Amino acid sequence: MVNLLYVLIIVAVVVFLMGIRIVRPTHRGLIERFGKYNRFASPGFNWIMPIIEVIYQINVTEQMVDAEPQEIITNDNLNAKVDAQVYFKVKADEESIKSAVYHVFNYQYQIVNLARTTLRNIIGTLTLKSANSERGKINDELHRTLMSETSHWGLEIVRTELKEIDPPKDVQETMNKVVKAENEKIAAVDYATAVETVADGQKRAEIKKAEGIKQARILEAEGEAEAIKLVNEAAEKFFVGNAQVLRKLEAVEHALQNNAKIVVPANTQLINVIGEMAGVLPVTVEQKEKK
Numbered sequence: 001m002v003n004l005l006y007v008l009i010i011v012a013v014v015v016f017l018m019g020i021r022i023v024r025p026t027h028r029g030l031i032e033r034f035g036k037y038n039r040f041a042s043p044g045f046n047w048i049m050p051i052i053e054v055i056y057q058i059n060v061t062e063q064m065v066d067a068e069p070q071e072i073i074t075n076d077n078l079n080a081k082v083d084a085q086v087y088f089k090v091k092a093d094e095e096s097i098k099s100a101v102y103h104v105f106n107y108q109y110q111i112v113n114l115a116r117t118t119l120r121n122i123i124g125t126l127t128l129k130s131a132n133s134e135r136g137k138i139n140d141e142l143h144r145t146l147m148s149e150t151s152h153w154g155l156e157i158v159r160t161e162l163k164e165i166d167p168p169k170d171v172q173e174t175m176n177k178v179v180k181a182e183n184e185k186i187a188a189v190d191y192a193t194a195v196e197t198v199a200d201g202q203k204r205a206e207i208k209k210a211e212g213i214k215q216a217r218i219l220e221a222e223g224e225a226e227a228i229k230l231v232n233e234a235a236e237k238f239f240v241g242n243a244q245v246l247r248k249l250e251a252v253e254h255a256l257q258n259n260a261k262i263v264v265p266a267n268t269q270l271i272n273v274i275g276e277m278a279g280v281l282p283v284t285v286e287q288k289e290k291k
Contacts, residue, residue: 019047019048019050020046021046023055023057024057026060027058028057029056031053060089060090062087062088063108064086065086066083066084067116068112070116074128080123080131082119082162083162084162086146087158090156100154103152114150115160119142135162139162146160
């Protein structure tokens with residue numbers, strides 16, 4: 001009896017150890033008994049009855065599947081090589097885990113095929129140029145479609161990303177030439193605009209310079225006119241009737257300042273010579289004596 005008891009204890013310990021299951025925080029588990037769902041296994045220690053029960057663990061972290069490159073005919077009848085990635089995760093609650101396991105067979109494979117089909121439907125309505133320029137729109141539409149189609153699978157589509165939309169090699173070369181030509185055209189226009197701007201700047205500078213010279217000459221002429229006016233007014237005030245004589249004297253003074261040579265005849269007074277040059281009658285000795 002004692003030996004039998006030892007045997008039973010050993011068997012119980014072995015069975016207990018065989019039934020221990022540890023679920024990581026990144027997983028959730030479904031426990032089936034005789035092929036039928038029995039209970040939910042949370043992270044941590046779980047025990048199942050060996051042979052009778054089986055546990056299936058599901059990863060609930062974010063995962064990525066590649067939709068694999070495929071040839072898609074665009075709306076302008078060009079073959080484009082398209083590839084995309086889908087990021088998703090299984091929701092961590094019990095109902096979502098059951099849906100991912102029992103409502104869809106191999107959800108990763110299903111997501112890949114659904115993404116490929118959706119991409120063909122979306123890009124088939126676009127031209128190659130618009131498909132390349134509207135990647136964000138394609139991503140949004142792909143994400144929206146996958147969310148709708150997988151809503152009963154217990155999944156959450158986190159995001160979708162287009163990896164590439166590559167045209168045929170000959171089309172790519174043609175597009176590169178077009179882009180290069182457009183860039184060269186833009187560069188030429190920019191250069192011409194810059195040259196025109198510089199020319200306009202130089203033109204405005206010359207105009208400003210000419211206006212400055214003109215204004216300076218006007219001011220100089222106005223100053224000279226004002227000076228002449230003041231001199232005439234002074235002459236009329238202090239030398240009534242002799243304004244012309246004053247002007248002649250100024251001319252003589254200017255001539256003498258320029259080292260003009262004057263021949264003075266013998267026995268002639270210098271003041272009489274200067275007076276004759278200015279148009280003033282010479283002063284005689286008798287006139288001096290009378291004065």
